[in-house]
Amino acid sequence: MGHAEPQVTSTMQSFWMPFSPNKEFKSEPRMFARAKGMYFYTPEGREVIDASAGLFCVAAGHCRDEISQAVFEQLQTLDFTAPFLRGHSKSFELAERITHYTPEGLNRIFFVNSGSESVDTAMKMALAYHRTRGQSQRQLFVSRERAYHGVNMGGVSLAGMVNNRRAYGTGMAGVYHMRHTALPENKFAKGQPEHGADLADDLQRFCALYGGENIAAVFVEPTAGSFGCLPPPKGYLNKLRQICDQHGILLVFDEVITGWGRMGANFGAQAFGVTPDLLTMAKAMTNGAQPMGAVAAKQEIYDTITQAGPAQGIEFFHGYTYSAHPASCAAGLAMMDIFAKDRLIERAAAMSPKFIDAIHALRDMPIVTDIRSIGMMAAVDIAADGAPGARGHEAQKRLYDAGLHLKSTGDALIIAPPLVMEDKHLDEIVSKLRQVLGSL
Numbered sequence: 001m002g003h004a005e006p007q008v009t010s011t012m013q014s015f016w017m018p019f020s021p022n023k024e025f026k027s028e029p030r031m032f033a034r035a036k037g038m039y040f041y042t043p044e045g046r047e048v049i050d051a052s053a054g055l056f057c058v059a060a061g062h063c064r065d066e067i068s069q070a071v072f073e074q075l076q077t078l079d080f081t082a083p084f085l086r087g088h089s090k091s092f093e094l095a096e097r098i099t100h101y102t103p104e105g106l107n108r109i110f111f112v113n114s115g116s117e118s119v120d121t122a123m124k125m126a127l128a129y130h131r132t133r134g135q136s137q138r139q140l141f142v143s144r145e146r147a148y149h150g151v152n153m154g155g156v157s158l159a160g161m162v163n164n165r166r167a168y169g170t171g172m173a174g175v176y177h178m179r180h181t182a183l184p185e186n187k188f189a190k191g192q193p194e195h196g197a198d199l200a201d202d203l204q205r206f207c208a209l210y211g212g213e214n215i216a217a218v219f220v221e222p223t224a225g226s227f228g229c230l231p232p233p234k235g236y237l238n239k240l241r242q243i244c245d246q247h248g249i250l251l252v253f254d255e256v257i258t259g260w261g262r263m264g265a266n267f268g269a270q271a272f273g274v275t276p277d278l279l280t281m282a283k284a285m286t287n288g289a290q291p292m293g294a295v296a297a298k299q300e301i302y303d304t305i306t307q308a309g310p311a312q313g314i315e316f317f318h319g320y321t322y323s324a325h326p327a328s329c330a331a332g333l334a335m336m337d338i339f340a341k342d343r344l345i346e347r348a349a350a351m352s353p354k355f356i357d358a359i360h361a362l363r364d365m366p367i368v369t370d371i372r373s374i375g376m377m378a379a380v381d382i383a384a385d386g387a388p389g390a391r392g393h394e395a396q397k398r399l400y401d402a403g404l405h406l407k408s409t410g411d412a413l414i415i416a417p418p419l420v421m422e423d424k425h426l427d428e429i430v431s432k433l434r435q436v437l438g439s440l
């Protein structure tokens with residue numbers, strides 16, 4: 001299958017692309033010019049179905065009029081205000097609306113501009129909380145192999161994906177990684193796998209070795225997303241919760257991908273019945289139309305930090321120029337309306353079994369070595385050919401050429417479509433995957 005799009009010009013050289021092979025892309029670019037609903041369109045007008053909701057963001061489908069209208073009106077009314085010492089009503093309104101979706105008790109919302117910022121913000125909240133309570137010895141963090149927690153220095157230190165770490169030295173000292181939960185005996189499991197709850201005992205071992213009283217927080221994605229959909233083994237998250245409680249450690253769910261319906265519930269916390277102390281979110285909260293993230297904190301954490309502060313002084317020395325940006329808040333509020341009006345989360349829950357069965361049907365292809373799935377997210381592992389990741393990379397290029405966009409990581413192809421997907425879109429996604437995987 002040839003790559004028939006027109007080729008690059010020298011005007012492409014200035015942009016240093018993130019997480020992309022710059023040299024290759026600029027010699028054979030794969031561009032999008034517009035999008036609507038379930039589809040991207042190339043500059044030549046060719047339709048490309050969006051099988052990864054952009055990058056797990058576009059839950060409500062592309063270019064929703066309600067969102068663009070709200071952002072446009074906001075920018076004409078109040079384009080910017082300093083978020084420190086000044087406020088605007090939409091930030092308060094959005095925070096309140098978000099608490100209708102977060103797990104019970106996580107009702108204090110701190111706004112940031114990305115998932116990465118939400119992770120580093122949650123790390124600081126954990127440290128500040130313990131310090132306020134006279135436990136400033138709690139400096140250690142625990143995360144997991146194969147985790148992705150964004151790209152800021154805190155998040156990179158938590159990260160468990162080698163390419164995201166190795167160029168940047170040691171990162172923060174005092175971060176320990178539990179083993180990942182991808183076990184051979186769980187291959188081709190649908191939903192939560194049976195085996196691996198005992199891997200949570202790694203946390204207990206760290207408590208024994210380093211002192212549970214020295215650990216500030218444990219960060220996990222309820223389902224690891226970027227690495228390629230690793231749902232938690234049954235009982236695993238409950239066990240982490242138990243060990244955290246036993247040692248006074250905060251449990252943080254990084255729900256940047258798993259939040260807002262992707263797991264077939266508001267958040268992974270509700271999908272798996274385990275409540276964290278801090279929860280990070282981003283991506284789908286504005287449908288990806290404006291950069292925005294947030295940390296939802298237990299009220300006790302907020303109360304502890306704010307009550308310890310001076311009567312008239314700043315309590316938490318943290319924030320971004322664009323925290324609670326008016327245009328992002330407007331997009332977020334419009335998205336909250338869409339969640340309610342389109343019943344997107346209920347829709348995701350209802351669609352999940354059919355989605356999972358359709359993706360698992362690819363199991364009969366010899367190239368497919370594993371499929372993992374939960375809610376509205378699945379990953380198809382394909383057999384490596386040459387260097388690890390080379391075939392996955394080739395697959396995503398050929399898929400674009402065949403009219404399908406998805407995110408690949410190594411040799412895993414991740415399918416996480418907009419939650420507005422209909423049966424005919426699912427059929428198209430699966431048949432294009434079959435066609436292209438058959439060509440590799």
Ligand SMILES: Cc1ncc(COP(=O)(O)O)c(C=O)c1O
Nearest residue numbers: 114115116148149150254256257
């Ligand atoms: C679990 C998780 N945390 C953090 C991030 C970083 O988010 P961002 O790219 O918005 O900084 C991501 C991005 O995919 C993510 O999946």
